[in-house]
Structure formats: C-alpha cells, structure tokens
Amino acid sequence: MAKVLVREAARTQVVGQGVPRLDAEAKVKGQARYADDLSFPGMLYGKAIRSERPHARIRRLDLSRVLAHPKVACVVTAKDIPGRNCVPIIYEDMPLLAEEIVRYVGEPIALLAAETREDAEEAARLASIEYEDLPAVFDPLEALRPGAPQVAVPTAAERGNLFNHMVIRKGDVARGFAEADVIVEGEYRVGYQEHAYLETQGVIAVPEENGIAVYGTLQCPFYVQRAVAAVLGLPLSRVRVVQTATGGGFGGKEDVPSQVAAMAAVLAWRSGRPVKVVYDREEDILTTSKRHPAIVRYKTGAKRDGTLTAVEVEFYYNAGAYQTLSSAVLWRGLVHAAGPYRIPHVKVDGYSVATNTVPCGAFRGFGSPQVIFAHEAQMDELARRLGMDPLELRQKNALREGDETATAQVLTESVGLLSCIERAKELSRWEERKQKVAEFNARERFRKRGLGVSTVMYGVGMGAKAPLLDKAGAYVKLEADGSITVAVGNTEMGQGAMTVLAQIAAEALEVPLSVIQMAPVDTSRVPDSGPTVASRTTTVQGLAVLDAARKLKAKINRAVQEILGCPAFVVEGRSFCDPKDPRRRVTLEEVARWMWVHNWDMGATGWAEAAPVDWDPKTGLGNAYFVYAFACHIAEVEVDILTGEAHVRGFWAVHDSGRIVNPKTAWGQVAGGIAQGIGYALLEELQAKEGRILYPTFTAYHIPTTLDMPEELVIDFVEAPYSGGPYGAKGLGEVPLMASHAAVANAISAATGGRLREYPALPERVLALLEGEK
C-alpha cells in the first residue's frame, strides 16, 4: 500500500499553490514574441528544396534557375556546408542536405535564401532535379525481409534496415504460460500522430561578430547548439542559441529544431545576413517528426484468480529513413511494455526499422503509448475472459512498494498506483456507474455506452539509456535591489515549467513568488541542463534550482545575522525580524543592498544529477529509471450505433506524480493529455501512401475541439512523495496522454462489444466493431 502524502505535512508556502502561470499574461495579451515575430535588419528568408521521391539517386541537380531569380541571395548545396554535412542526434546518419541518395519525400537537398518569403517559395519551385528512382519500402515488416531495398545508412543499423533490436528476458515465459489458466493474444496497430503544436517550426540565424546566434522555437537549446556548431565547423563557444516564446512542443521540438536551425545557420553563414526559416503548417506536417506508427503483438497469461503469470511482446516501430531519436524511443517502449504490473515472466522484443518515410521522433510518451494501447487492451481482454471487473484485475496485479518491475528493478519508494486506482474508483462512483451504463444500454436502441480503464507507469527522466543527459544546472542571483534572477537551461514550451521552477526557488529562498524573475534561455548565459524532455524538468531541473536557492539562502541568512546581530530571526513577508525585539527588522531590499555594499558574492550555482541507474542490454534487466510516476484513468464513451460516431462523455483521471508543485498547471497538463489521447484513439489519422503524406492540413487531420472533450472531467492527484525530487515531486508531463487514449479505446471496446485493435476508432471502424468484426 502506497503512502499518500497528507498536504498539511509538507508545510510549504509557495510549493503546492495553484499560482497563475508567469507567462500567461503576456501570451493572453499577444505580447509574447514567437519566432516569426522577430525580425533583424537585412534578414533573408530561407527555404529548403526537398526531395519529391521516397528513394532515389540524384542524377542531376540544376539550380541555375534558382540562382537566376533576382531576389535570391544565396543557394547552398551539400558541398557548401562549412562544417560537417550532418544533423547529429543520437546517431550521425542524417545529412543536413542529401548528396547522392534521397531516402524520403521531403528530404532537404539544397537551400536558398531570398529577400522575402514569397520570393523564397517561388525560387524553390525553380529547382530542377533529375532522379533515378530506387526500389523503396514503406512498411517495417517488409523492410526487414531479405532482399528488401536498403534504406538505413549501414553504420547506423544493426543489420539491413534494422536500426535497433532491444530485449527484455526475465524469468521463463514458457513456464509462465504453462502456469496460466487463461491466455489472450492480439495484434495492435497504430499510425502516425502529429504533434499539432500551435506554433510551427521556426528559427532565425544571425551572424554575430564572434560566431552565430540562433533564435527559435525549441525545447532543447543545447541540442541545437551542438548541431549548428557541427554544420558550421565552429566551437560550441561561438554558437549561441536563444529560445523564443515557444508555442508548444510535445517532443516535436526536441530534435527537429536542430535540423531547422542548421539550415538557417548555413544560409546565414554563407550569405553573411540573418536568415529566417519558418515552416508553414503543410511543410511542418510533411517534413517533421511524428509519433512512430507501430505493429504490436502481445500474449498475456493469467491464473483463474487474475494473477498475471507471463507476458510476451513483439513490437515494430516504423522509424522512417534516419535514426534521429528512434533508439531512445524504442527503449522507452521496451521498458514500459509490461505495464505497471507484477509479472514474473517477461519476454519483450522491440524493433525499430528504417523505411523510406519521414523520420519519426519524440512525442509525449516517447514510444510508450503504442505498447500501452496494447497492454491495456490485453488486460481488458483478460478481464472479459475471466469475468472480472477490469479495475479489480489491475488492482490485483498493480505494482506495490517492494515489488519488482519487468526489468527486475525493485521499487523502493513512491509507488502510488493503488491509491490512484482507489481514488479513480471513488471519484467515478465506479459500481454505480457500471449499473447506470448497463441500464442505459438496455433502454436505448441506437446508442450504447461503455466504460474503459487504464493504468500506467512512467519512468521519469532519461533513464539508463541516456544517463549522461540527466543533469541540470541553475544559477540564482540576488540583485542589489532585492529582486532575484533565476537562470536555468531547461525551457518553457507551454507546460508551465518556469512557473514551477520559480515556485521552487521562492519556497527555498522564503521569498514571495513576485520577487523571482526567470531569465531568458540563452546557451551563452545559462547552464547546460540537458534536454527539456522526459517529464524531467520539475524533478531534475527543480533539484538544481533548489540546490542553488539553498546556497543563496545560506548567504542571505548570514547577512541578516550580521545586520541584526542575532543568531536567529524570523521571516515575515519580505522582512527579517529579531524574535526578541520585533522592531529590529531588515527588509530583503536592505539585505541585498548591504550585501552589495559589502562586496559579497550574491549568486549561487546549483547542480543536480539524477539518481544512478543501470541497465544490461543483453537481458534488458536493471534499474531503468530512478523513479516512476503512475496514473489510473477511467473513460465513459457513447457510440451511436447508426453512424459509429463516438463521444467521450466522462473522464476521471488520477495521477501519482509525487508532490504537485502547482495544482493548476498540473490540472492543465492532465486535461491537455486527455484531449491528445482522445485525438489519438478516436480522431487523428494521417493518411500516407508510398511514403507520401496525402493531406497535410488540419482540414483532414482532425485534432479534438473543445466540444470533443468530456462533459464531465474530473482530475485528481494522490501524492506519493519521492525523496529524490524537490519537495517530493516526480514527473507528470507525458503521463496524462499515455494513460488517456487506452482508457478511451477500452471504453469503445466495452460499448461496442468488439475489440478495438487499431487506432483511430473512426466511425467506420466503430461500425465494424458493432457489427461483430472482432
């Protein structure tokens, strides 16, 4: 049984308060400056000339008409790149500009910069490229067959088109299945999911006296810095990356901005002028990363009483033409494949495969939603077969403190899964609701309702696959007037990170939140804090802020002691008082002034490293992540049996992300994740044919609207504190999306009596389920 933190016990002032987002006002008033809002004198507009073929040899590249365009200032091909022709991510297989071979439709071949955006678009159409088509492959299973066209750059692949194969071998699944009374099996398929961030990709590269500055919409400034330095052949110290207000990321601005920035930087370097590259929605959908399409096969065994005995998983991720982040995505999928359950025998094989399609990448959940869809469908199928309540089945198998995960990691603390399930059951009035749904279904002729549940776990942070990145730095500075500046290397992309980090600083410094100012993120001025990904910012970056704030607080305390001449004092708002003589007091402003006058060092640096993790790639066993977050979601859907339309009527989501620093922003994170999950399960379909995305617009790709959200939406948190996080916090960001779609999918299956095995559950698919296609 997990410990549930009682709020009073935390005794915090600012942490735990639902303060408004610090960036809200500027964004609501339209004052925030996004990438495309910035302009520099002499600025050009950059544009890529892209491959029209999925797989081809470039026979001839004729850019003479592009060069002849009167408004074109600069044209760049692979040979004009001053540094390396490579966008370094995990592997270095992806060129910035294709030289001999193009591997996907939309791959950049050449770049141009022109005086206006319209000129750039016009000029890009003047390129003449002669291709020799090569055999192409688009399906991951076909790409693995002997004799399949070779897509992967050989140095980046294990063999053929197999980028990576990863395994978990725990116990003996043959024995586990032999012990099972019931075994369910199924294959599940999902397609792309598009990030649909409000702001498309955009950067401006500006040559500076000593190097280059890049301004842009991005999650990971230090990734961009590395990529730009690589293509320009410059030391990192001469590349400065400044994050502009960022209109959403969801992982889509993890690796892609490195590519966009590298393009702008090469053009800026060659032309000597600032170059802006901003994608329109169509270019963004066609050419940037998405969630990996997947084929997922599961076999799960359980005893008659519901106890899980074994799970065997095989899953294939369509990675696209280059590695980008696929190996990391695959690894997270692997570790999460068995779900948040106690299973003695586990065998998992994950494959990421190269095909002639646009490279896939990071998207909230990072390789886990695909397997979660499947493992939660399996749990539902088991519950049906066993005649058990689906929540009860999950309760029975849920990981508890002291249990071993599928990777044989013993969970030593902060396991709030059972509390999540219990609370979700209570909030949804589960038993009563089941009854009501049954009555509705008996009464109604053309409508059916169904309840679906999901439980998930989430490994917080980078995990054992990329431990080098799981660090963060912070600099906290008391200004001479008593205001405080906090500089961090993680970024705000709409998730509320800066607000939460400011709350942590205010709490540790015992000052009002209004005193804190978060510094703009500029790689030349903030510490490298690793990427803003993996729901790690509150936990890891928060710890670094806490470390710095505590050091500064110690200095402030010493100054107050000297000023008041007493060893102890009390803090009242912005004042420090002698407890024996309350008239003896000094304000924060006065303390700051005193420190400045006395030449004190008024800054403090903080550092945090994630707790150690380890991993054996041969067995797939080890301490994969330093801590896990948990959630239980319940969805109620109604389907129209005449048309197959589905609507989520009610949703109850309970999360354990440790201590919640800001309940309001946390609520927003969960609600947003539910919306994205509804989209993934019910609406979002990006049709592609032979490597071409057919309709790259929001007219065809349907993300949920306000009206598609449930009428009843209940969100709550149980807080199982994590001793390694600031004030007991763990990560939250990705978890809501990971859990929500699976609950919706199971509710669709319950309402239709069929089994949804492919996303999205479009009306036609729902009708097929209703009509008995299993």
Next chain:
Amino acid sequence: MRLRPIPAVKPRSLEEALRYLEEGGRPLAGGTDLLVAIRKGQEKPELLVYVGELPELRILREGPEGLEIGAALTHAELLVHPATERFPILRAVLRTIGSPAIRAMGTLGGNLVTASPAGDSLVALSLLEARVRLVGPRGERELPIPEFLVGPRKTALERGELVRSVFLPYPEGHPRSFFRKVGRRRALIIAVASLGALVWVRDGRVERARLALGSVAPTVLRPRDVEEALVGRPLAPEAWEDLVPVLSAATQPISDLRATAEYRRKVAGRLLLALAEALQAGP
C-alpha cells in the same frame, strides 16, 4: 504557401460592384471558402470585389410571404436575429457550420455560391424551398434551389452575376425540424453525411415530410420517393425500417478522404431511424 497580393476593390454601391464583376472581378464576402481556395492555388482571381458590406446585400426583410435574407449576412448574424426564429431548421443547420470564427465571417450567399455537396446551409434552404435572387448585367432573376445548384461546386450563376439575396417562404403550419450532421468530430468539420427534415405531424403520424441530405450526392438531395412513402406512417423507427435501404439507394456518394462511399450510403439511410427516434421522443 503565402498569398501574393491580389488587387481588390470595395465598391460603394451594387451598381458599381456589378460593373467590376462584368470586368471579370470575383465577389468576396467572408472569404472563408475563396481565400482558402486562393491559398491552395485552386482559384486565381485577378480582381477581388468586396461585397461584404454592400447595403443591398445586408438586408433582412420580413414580408407577408416570407423572409428575404441578404447574401452578405453572416451565419452568426442569422443565428441571433429574431427574424430567423420562424425557421428553426435554418438555425439548427447554421449552428453546425465550422467554428465560431468561421460563422462570424462566412455568409449565407457564400455558402450557396460555393455549392459544395457538403454545404450545410444548402440542406436547410432546400427543405425550406428557398429561392435565390440573382442580380446581373441583364437585370434580376429568381431561381429555386434545385435550379441554382447545378452540380458539385457548380451554380447557375452567369458571368457578372451576383447572389443578392435568398427568399425563404414561411412554411405552412408548424412542421417539426430535424438536422443531423455526421462527421469525425463534434465541431469544425465537413459533413460526411447529413440529413435534415421538416415533418408535419398529425395524430401521431406523418402528414407530410421533406427530407434533404448533404454530402451523399453531387448536390443536396431531396429523396421525393421516401418523402412520399413516409406519409401516414407512425412516429416509430420500427415502422420506417423498410425505407432505410430505399433512402440509401437514392444517394450517389463518392469516396474521399473523409469516408468511403459505402459508409456514406449506409449511414444516409440509417439517419432516417435517427429522425424517427427524434420525432417519437417529442418536440
């Protein structure tokens, strides 16, 4: 793709507007269809003639026989104007068009001229047997909806002609209204199939019915045989079931990115049962 500047004029009178149209100008009101088509390169007008604020196109006149609606009135304006209260079917349809932003810009005349097979307002105008009033170099003329809509995205408009207004005759008595739009989500959606109906009910039976379907034929479809077959039937889905295949058979759907023809055909017929259920449930 960005738009290249296109010359545009804002005439002060209908007369002046018609002169520009004769010279080959394209009328622009809300722009919710035209600007999108220009962006996609499907339309390349040389001159845009902004008619959205012409007083002659902004009238709303309640007469003894019916209501005349200026072509440049927006969906949002029509939704709140008291004069449209007598046409609940019109309001039911307009409420489902696009999003609040689209409804604030898009006009009834624009929806007519676009003549999309999925044009939502066309379902209501067809049910109400509206007449389209056109004005052009050779004067004015009036066409019933079926004559105005000649095909998918094709109207009877001639060069230089403009839709001036739409005349909605008041329906006799008090028919019950029904509109159901099927799509992949609940708002901001192009219909996959839709069914609108005006049904006159007497003693628990259908006295008379008008049906109109969207998105399942080249233009809005009035299935007269089904309308006639409904007369005298009780308001109960089970009493209408035999007409489901008849209605499906009356459609001529296509497959596109939103749905297959097969799905459209099937669902169009089944919407009849949704109508029966709604009628049975009472007003």
